[in-house]
């Protein structure tokens with residue numbers, strides 16, 4: 001299949017254009033360095049490839065290095081028909097530097113280059129326009145002005161691109177290639193003659209940034225935004241969670257009404273509604289978390305937050321660029337560890353990757369929400385304003401972040417620093433502030449919930465079934481005397497010092513490979529015991545059973561620190577290139593988690 005590749009500066013809209021052309025849904029967000037791997041899709045009869053953004057052919061970070069190596073490969077391949085070089089029309093000079101380098105490289109390999117002037121909607125909003133014919137003349141390559149967001153000019157491009165890709169020779173650039181060392185000067189000249197007046201665009205941005213990046217106000221705003229983020233996960237999702245819980249409860253009553261008394265009913269109410277139901281309740285929170293992170297990503301604020309955090313993070317051996325992987329680690333560690341590729345310094349990148357598992361990912365959300373609901377009354381407030389459950393939530397997230405910073409600090413202080421490349425200057429292009437693009441955002445929100453159900457659902461289903469079978473038989477002896485009870489009592493000595501009985505031990509053990517199993521496992525366990533009282537209200541069941549405050553807090557902190565996720569371990573291994581590091585982290589964080597839980601259980605009462 002003939003291939004068309006999409007290259008350009010970071011954050012110029014390649015992935016959004018890719019999505020529009022292929023109908024796929026690659027991640028799009030408003031900060032540089034979103035795409036870190038090549039991604040291909042189909043456009044008409046061609047293979048379309050989306051590249052990570054690059055500022056220049058001389059690379060600094062891992063994601064750019066991948067892009068450049070792959071670009072050079074693609075240039076040599078026979079079936080690469082067209083190189084589409086996407087330019088940010090609002091920042092033409094910077095986009096053109098790389099654009100011209102690519103053009104020269106393409107010329108050397110007899111490849112055809114097409115320029116796309118993306119974000120033309122923004123240019124027009126500022127009252128400018130760009131004469132593409134003139135620009136195409138001067139560049140010696142076709143130029144298309146369009147907006148991947150508002151779709152202006154997209155259909156013309158969709159029609160023209162296949163024509164060009166079918167007969168690329170006819171569109172090969174006629175102009176003598178610009179020597180790469182002149183790219184900077186030529187880019188400046190061209191954007192001065194054709195681009196928008198940068199001052200006008202910058203003025204509005206600067207007004208917002210004079211607040212957001214202000215020494216005092218910026219820091220306060222940052223803390224406020226982060227606090228708001230975590231509070232809202234708890235408070236906004238509550239009505240939705242109540243609705244889901246209500247629906248599951250009603251459904252359980254309705255279904256078991258048909259099955260009458262007996263084993264089928266027990267199975268349905270304990271394993272299905274108790275196990276799976278108690279985990280479904282927490283899906284709305286995962287969606288709210290995705291929504292908030294999505295708004296932050298799309299608004300352009302994240303890059304500012306990264307800038308604000310650079311200095312404090314450097315103190316802990318990290319970089320401002322660690323901020324975005326850290327934040328997205330609160331949704332899931334796996335993409336976050338991949339996102340660390342944008343960090344130029346290998347050492348800081350390693351420390352970031354090693355500490356990302358301490359960020360409270362969405363799989364921990366159900367565990368936190370359940371135990372917090374058990375330990376703290378819903379109407380309790382802090383100083384009469386803040387919902388105390390929300391504050392506890394914030395505290396747990398903060399605990400993860402602080403632990404990560406301390407771990408990184410120790411690594412930084414006590415490991416030897418070999419490579420000088422580690423101390424590169426911190427450069428980050430600040431994206432334009434934008435209103436979030438609501439359609440992809442909503443898609444992402446819904447998808448985060450569905451993806452979580454799809455990923456965790458089957459595991460939770462099987463764990464629930466296994467636990468139920470082991471806990472139900474041999475019959476009539478009660479849970480205590482079941483097979484599960486026997487296993488539980490065998491491992492009880494490990495968990496007893498933490499103030500937890502064997503049922504928690506079983507649930508922790510079951511969640512060793514995937515922590516989201518914990519809630520479902522407890523749901524089944526408590527379901528078997530208290531089936532008649534409360535089918536889906538697991539928190540109430542645990543409350544009625546009695547869980548000591550210290551043990552509960554210890555358990556929460558255990559889940560903050562322990563690395564219970566096979567997928568994360570696999571990605572850590574792949575991205576660090578060392579199995580030793582991945583395995584070491586499982587052991588180290590496991591031990592640390594145990595010690596912290598032990599301290600909490602014995603010191604708090």
Ligand SMILES: Nc1nc2c(ncn2[C@@H]2O[C@H](COP(=O)(O)OP(=O)(O)OP(=O)(O)O)[C@@H](O)[C@H]2O)c(=O)[nH]1
Pocket residue numbers: 009010011012013014015016017027028029030031032033034035036051052053054118119120121122146147148149150298434437
């Ligand atoms: N107004 C406007 N915004 C756009 C347009 N195209 C993309 N964007 C926005 O620009 C931001 C970056 O888009 P992406 O598609 O992620 O950019 P990218 O080039 O793939 O970025 P990297 O993967 O980091 O290299 C997002 O917030 C998009 O919504 C456009 O034509 N007009």
Ligand SMILES: [Mg+2]
Pocket residue numbers: 014015016027028034035051052053
């Ligand atoms: Mg991208």
